[in-house]
Amino acid sequence: MSSATSLDEKDRWIAGEAGIAVFADRLILGARPPIDDETLEAVAARCAGPVPEALAALWRVSFGGRIDYQLDGQISFTELFWPGSDGYHDLWGWIDHEQEPGRLRFLPFGGFEYLDRLYADTETGRVVYWQQGLPSGWELTEGDRADGLAVDVRALFGQLALEDDPWADGDADAGAELRDTIDDLAGEQPAVAGKLRDLVRSAVLDWPAALAAGTLAEAPRLRRLALDRAASSGDTDLLERLAETGCDLAEPVRGGLTPIDIALVNGRLEAARNLLGRRVPVTNTLRTGAHAVTADLARTLLARGAMVTSDAVGGAIDNADPEVLRLVAARLPASAEARAHVPRLRMLAAQAAHAADRSGDQRMRDRATVLRELADMISAGAGS
Known part of the structure; x- marks a missing residue:
């Protein structure tokens, strides 16, 4: 049995009090309260199709938060957008940024600063990305890029991983915030912290x-x-x-x-x-x-x-x-x-x-x- 399935409702409530939510076996930090029906309907009203089921399921777990894992390749994903966030734009701001005449087909829901954005396709549920190109000399491929990334938001979360165990490598490129948040919880809730630690370690790429x-x-x-x-x-x-x-x-x-x-x-x-x-x-x-x-x-x-x-x-x-x-x-x-x-x-x-x-x-x-x-x-x- 995985650590995810061994987390009962009380465990999830304790984790939630520490700002941790779990979706598709991955932790969300700084987790926000779940989306309510009225807001979900308001988002859907801006879209060409319904909010994809997997994205709605994510938002019903945490309507916004921080991501401290890595995706394959160069795409960065550190933030789940939400109304009122203090990033470059909040969710409504990114929707306005993408809005063209008519309704949105591609709904922005997360990314990294202004450089990388992830979208849910309201026709198919697929996740696609857009990435801003860096100046000449910073990378081999110049210019903006866009492509498909996952069949849906659950599959996207399944791709989130860690290249190093953050408890074993203090210089790991990702996972330090996951480690520190869980270690802070361990003082008062060692059993729940242990389950969360196991869950994070299950995402380490053990080549x-x-x-x-x-x-x-x-x-x-x-x-x-x-x-x-x-x-x-x-x-x-x-x-x-x-x-x-x-x-x-x-x-x-x-x-x-x-x-x-x-x-x-x-x-x-x-x-x-x-x-x-x-x-x-x-x-x-x-x-x-x-x-x-x-x-x-x-x-x-x-x-x-x-x-x-x-x-x-x-x-x-x-x-x-x-x-x-x-x-x-x-x-x-x-x-x-x-x-x-x-x-x-x-x-x-x-x-x-x-x-x-x-x-x-x-x-x-x-x-x-x-x-x-x-x-x-x-x-x-x-x-x-």
């Missing part, structure tokens, strides 16, 4: 267990997490083991990044070289890792077809070896985007020259020379 059981390659979310962890830490033995179990070491695992991209982001050059030996694609390696590569590795990546963009040059500027910057910038096509680097290049050249004059450091003097040459080259429209 090591799947690896040991031989089922990891067939579990996409666990597989991607394992590849991410191996590449981030530079664990070549784990990467080898993942490959042996059928995992694709060229699979995009996070924000479009593949394991070699992630290894380079984290400066794990040995792991990156190991992956190069497997002939994995290197398209985005300099966009993500120009700050960390050696000159020899940069030459290899360029020869293999690594893309050079403005953000690759931006990373190379931060590389300690000026030869890396020379190699990368020489492949940058002339453009207004490239010329945007010129003021920074000149500033850094002046700083490097000043540091060289004070210290006599020849490497710093070489860096100043390279930075000036590249600023002049880009200003003159050179490239390629």
Whole structure:
């Protein structure tokens, strides 16, 4: 029997007094009182179809609150909208924001600040998302995005998970508020807190267990997490083991990044070289890792077809070896985007020259020379 089914009505009431509600085996923090019929009817009146059953069921458990789990991919979901919330908009504000002539088909019900929003399709009940694109250089894919996410709100909550056990890892990216809220409850209600703790831990993605059981390659979310962890830490033995179990070491695992991209982001050059030996694609390696590569590795990546963009040059500027910057910038096509680097290049050249004059450091003097040459080259429209 799961912890969710072992929570009786008294347990749920005690949890509710602590601001915790449970829906589809996931905890909602700062839980609001359930929606009333009048408000539900008022929301429905703004929509092209009825409020989907699963969303109405959620609202009858908690009409608003905070979410402290993770979704697969880059979508963030931290807030359930409600009337009178103090976010960028409350529920009515988001409805007004989306309102076009006629009634809403897609009903906004949660998201993250103004960047990510989740909607329930009033025709089908499906959950879809919209995500605002970040500025150039922040991510591989630019521009706003929208797509389906789950068959309904219950299935969406089933996708909420934790990549780490917040009681075992104090630096976990999510779950700290869940842990602290439950620990606060444990002082007065240890039995209920224990059930809630078990429920949270049941949502932890246990990729090591799947690896040991031989089922990891067939579990996409666990597989991607394992590849991410191996590449981030530079664990070549784990990467080898993942490959042996059928995992694709060229699979995009996070924000479009593949394991070699992630290894380079984290400066794990040995792991990156190991992956190069497997002939994995290197398209985005300099966009993500120009700050960390050696000159020899940069030459290899360029020869293999690594893309050079403005953000690759931006990373190379931060590389300690000026030869890396020379190699990368020489492949940058002339453009207004490239010329945007010129003021920074000149500033850094002046700083490097000043540091060289004070210290006599020849490497710093070489860096100043390279930075000036590249600023002049880009200003003159050179490239390629």
